[in-house]
Amino acid sequence: MASLTVAGIPILFSETITMLGVTLDQNLTLNNRVSSISRSIHFYTRALHHIRPALTEPMAATLGVSLVQSRLDYANSIMYGISASNMYKL
Numbered sequence: 718m719a720s721l722t723v724a725g726i727p728i729l730f731s732e733t734i735t736m737l738g739v740t741l742d743q744n745l746t747l748n749n750r751v752s753s754i755s756r757s758i759h760f761y762t763r764a765l766h767h768i769r770p771a772l773t774e775p776m777a778a779t780l781g782v783s784l785v786q787s788r789l790d791y792a793n794s795i796m797y798g799i800s801a802s803n804m805y806k807l
Contacts, residue, residue: 746800754792758785 720727733742733749740749761784769777 748800748802751792754788758788761785761788 720729722728730743733740735741740753741747742749762781765777765781765784772780
């Protein structure tokens with residue numbers, strides 16, 4: 718792995734970097750970000766399953782749509798140039 722030396726101390730390059738909540742890889746393919754969004758959507762749908770008995774039908778529908786749709790809207794905003802495998806995940 719390549720490194721940079723600063724003040725005699727080698728600093729290794731990372732495969733990914735996270736800035737402002739967005740994870741970028743060295744090729745800017747957003748693979749890690751898409752995986753993170755997919756995990757987030759699945760997490761919220763599973764969490765909704767646990768609290769579902771305490772909600773009315775309209776409340777559950779509104780909450781579910783809001784949580785998932787906000788993540789899908791964000792995913793759509795970064796879809797320019799996305800790979801086919803990432804498109805399938807979303």
